[in-house]
Amino acid sequence: MRPMTRHKLTIRLCGPRGFCAGVDRAIQIVVLALKKYGAPVYVRHEIVHNRFVVEGLEAQGAVFVEELDEIPPEHHGQPVIFSAHGVPKSVPADAEGRNLFYLDATCPLVSKVHKQAMRHERLGRHVLLIGHRGHPEVIGTMGQLPEGAVTLIETVDDVDALSPADPEALGFVTQTTLSVDDTAQVITRLHERFPAITAPAAESICYATTNRQDAVKAAAPGCDLFAVVGAPNSSNSRRLVEVALKAGAERSILLQRASEIDWDDIGEISTLGLSAGASAPEVVVAEIIDAFRDRFDVTIELAETTQETENFLVNRELRDVELTIDDMAFVNGTN
Structure with a gap:
């Protein structure tokens, strides 16, 4: 009996992709706070829009709440962290009124x-x-x-x-x-x-959003399918799906995990574009590549348009805490 031959698939892997400096900083803040102050550490709203990251932090002792009144009085001495998305001025004012110790993880x-x-x-x-x-x-x-x-x-x-x-x-x-x-x-x-309207002093759309969209635009033309790793409530991930279609991909989908892939719908494709939103960890990108390797004869082509070197410092209160190798792997989204 002749062995089955697998269909050849080229994966155009975008770079940059995945975690940006703001997401990296926000996750670091939660991990460092857990190491310094112990569990529980409360986080108002998802620290970043990704369930894989949120569940990983929950396993370490982070507790996610939508409002500050969900924090039990007996835990008011524990830190509460504001998400990378930023909060209205009323939120830190509310925290101060409740005598809560807070750390702001808003992206710079x-x-x-x-x-x-x-x-x-x-x-x-x-x-x-x-x-x-x-x-x-x-x-x-x-x-x-x-x-x-x-x-x-x-x-x-x-x-x-x-x-x-x-x-x-x-x-x-x-x-x-x-x-x-x-x-x-x-x-x-x-x-x-409104000819007299005043623009901001500097570009508001962040470098990471622009860079990821540029990479998708470069990779998308000729793709039978473009997959973006990200969550449905992640604005930048959803924009990548739209950008891929406009740039020439035949189809584009958003995936949170490899388990969501509908193989019957995908069919026998030849070229797959692959990127990840700024809050999607690299370990999930690797998981999805492995899922395609199991079914196709895969060749990887890197579609890199630039390299990112940005790094944002964490809060002063946390700079005396050191991260282990395992901590860094989690912060970087590789474990």
Whole structure:
């Protein structure tokens, strides 16, 4: 009996992919807090949008809550950590009112957007925030300013519907994880309608979002399927799915784990694009590659457009704690 031959598959593996410096820092903060203060350490909202990461931290003693009143009074001496997405000003104020010790894991690039929005408001401008309604980062950014000081813009149609009190006194910022191309269209329309509008002092969409989208654009043309590793509530991961389709992939899907792959639906593909959102660990990327190796004769092609060297320091309170090799493997998403 002749042995079955497996169909050849080229996997175009994007680089950069996976954890960004802000996600890496946020996970470090939780791991370091557990080492320094012991369990439980409370985290308000998912530290990053990835269940694999959240469950791994829960196994180490992290407890995830949506609101601070879920923390039992007997644990008010334990630290509570704010997620990488940022929080409204009311949250740290609430923590202080409850005498809670908190550590802020907000990504520095999100904090930069907060400062840009506050600067607009301080200079008398009404702030337009380009972003997705209900996303934690948008809630956090809008919560830096008084109610009514920010208007959320999601689409070009939203720009056309705007009737600001003073068209000469507007400033805009954006969520950090948006589609670069879609956001450019919104910004172009803002400038057309309101020539006096003030842009932020620096780009709001973060380097990691831009880099991952650029790599997907380079890899997607000619792909029978493009798979993005990420969670359904991860804005930057969902944008990668959209970018892959627009850049020429025949189909594009979002996967959290290899167990979600519908092999009947995938069929006999020849070229697979593969990337991962900024909160998706590399160990899951490897898991998905192995799943395809089990069924195909796989060749890996690296589609790398740039290398990232950014590194963000953790909170001062945690800099005296050292991570072990195993800790670093978890923080880096490789274990």
